[in-house]
Amino acid sequence: MSNPFRLxxxxxxxxxxALATRLGKSLGRSGKLDITLVDKGFSHVWKPMLHCFAAGTARNENDRITFISHAxxxxxxxxxxxxxxxDRANRRITLAPLVEKDDDNVVLExxxxxYDGIVFAIGSRANDFGTPGVLEHCxxxxNVVEANNFNERFRHALLQAYGRGTPVDIAxxxxxxxxxxxxAELHKALEIGSLYNFTPKTPDMRVTLLEAGPRILPSFPEDVSAAAHKQLEALNISVRTGAMVSGVDESGFLLKDGSRVDAQFRVWAAGVKAPDVTRALDGLECTRGxxxxxxxSLQTTVDDRIFAMGDCSSIQNDPLPPTAQVARQEAHHLAxxxxxxxxxQKPVPAFTFNNKGAIVALGSYNGWGTFPDGKTFGGGALHGLSARLGHTALYRQHQIELYGLRxxxxxxxxxxxxxxxxxxVRMD
Incomplete structure (x- = not known):
């Protein structure tokens, strides 16, 4: 019997x-395919929930899927x-040594x-655009590690604010x-936490949202952007559009117009780029990002044995937005x-994206969903109910797809x- 194909x-x-799970149920079970999933973490979380983990309004211990047991x-x-x-000539990938951060001890060499075939699905990161100080001070x-680190620092800052009566500044x-x-989720976390009567007075939290463009939520219709802007300001969140950051230091952001926004917490959630390693992978063609x-067909332009999907890929002459919806559909296409x-050895047909719309939920306050025709559902009258239910339904669909119905x-x-x-809300 010949050796199985190594994917x-x-x-x-x-x-x-999603791809590993679907192929594992078919060719993996029959022994016709040897599938190996590689990741730098030990568990999977649904990335659209990272802001909830950061704020502490969701506990990722409940929402993780451990790779070892799932595999x-x-x-x-x-x-x-x-x-x-x-190494494309020898069909081999290299995994970096695992080094402990504290003492540089090598845990794994x-x-x-x-491989016989590779599928890259390594996602994306926020893009600092080379702005001075972003990497050092933001x-x-x-990923879930960064979200957890933020939440720990956020909880410690709230403890100090409760004890000292000082505000928490977040930009x-x-x-x-x-x-x-x-x-919105940070405001929700403080609002829920205040119900537990930790001290007689809930501290102030000043949140500033900076957007370089003329409006927030630029991928949504203008009326949704305007409504979201209004809702955030109703929560005492300062929204500044046309605010391009030119530099960052340990105290805050310097804007292009010469003004400053000082903040104890400086969060960078702008732009999208692939991980830096993509440019060092044996001549595979990459975009500017x-x-x-x-x-x-989702095959790379220089090697048909190598596929890429999701945020780390861009279809030649027809780029798609880096969204969970696109990534999921591409995984289903390859599966x-x-x-x-x-x-x-049958050719893989061209991938066709079926745009089912987009959804955004502002905590428990409001939300909107858009369909491809530009129409919206939800809105201020429903105070986010339809969007929150829709967002939750997408997550539950993801769980059922991976776990199975039961x-x-x-x-x-x-x-x-x-x-x-x-x-x-997470308290400890």
Whole structure:
């Protein structure tokens, strides 16, 4: 019997884990495909919820999917590591050494994985655009580790504010969905926390949202942007558009017009770029933002054995927005057509994106959803009910897709019951 085809999926986000799960149920179970999922973390979380983890209004312990156990139950292997190199001639990837941050102790040496085919799904990061001081003085929220670190610092700052009676100043750069939702979620966290009567007086929290463009939520219709702007200001969140950051220091942001916005917490949630490693992977073509350039089949332009999907990829002459919806549909496309490409050398057809709209929820205050025709549902009259339900439904759909119907419904029930036991906001 010939050896099975070795497929390596790099990245366990929405796209990577969905693809590994679906292929594991089919070709992995039959032994026709040897699947290895590589990720630099040990668990998966739904990235659109990172702002909730950062604010503490959701506990990611309940929302994580551990790669090792999930792989064991879905006929693929998990390999912990971060890709650092690619050798296309010998079909081999290099995984960087694992080094402890505190004392530079090497826990795992450099390792190698051989492949017959690769799918890159390594996501994206916020883009600092080379702005001086951003990397040194700003907090990013691109993964669960960064979200947890922010939440820990946020809780400590609130403790100090309660004890000293001083305000907490937070400035967020980026008026897209992440920045807007984080601003609202932080307000929600303080509002919930004040109900527990920690001290007689709830401290002030001053949140400023900075957007370089003329309006927040630029991917949504103008009426949604205007309504969201109004809602944030109703929560005493200062929204400044046309505010381009020219530099950052340990005290705050310097704007292009010469003014300053001082803040104890400086969050950078602007722009999108691929991880820096993409430019060092054996000549694969990349965009200016570091995304792999792929053909409509999602194969890279220089090597048909290498695919890329989700935020780290850009379809040649037809780029798509870096959203969870695009990543999920691309994963489903490859899950459907890779078996024929692997087993029978049939070409992978062109990917077609089916735009089902977008949704944004401002905590429990308001929200909007848009359909491809530009119409909206929800709005101020519903105070975010439709958007919140829609956002929750998308997450539950993701859980059920990965767990299966029975386990997915049990997970939903477990989360619901947990709400009766634990506080609505993280306290410790």
């Amino acid at each position: 390596v999926i790099v990245g366990g986000g929405i796209a990577g884990l 064991a139950g879905h006929n693929f292997r998990f390999c912990y590591g971060e890709i650092s190199g690619l 450099e390792r190698y994985l051989d 907090i990013f929220l691109d 967020i750069v980026g008026g897209g969905a992440t920045g807007v939702q984080l601003a 570091g995304q792999f350039v792929v053909k409509p 459907k057509h890779l078996p024929a490409w692997i087993l029978n 386990r997915g419904l049990i997970a939903c029930l477990s989360d619901w019951l947990d709400g009766f036991v634990r506080p609505s």
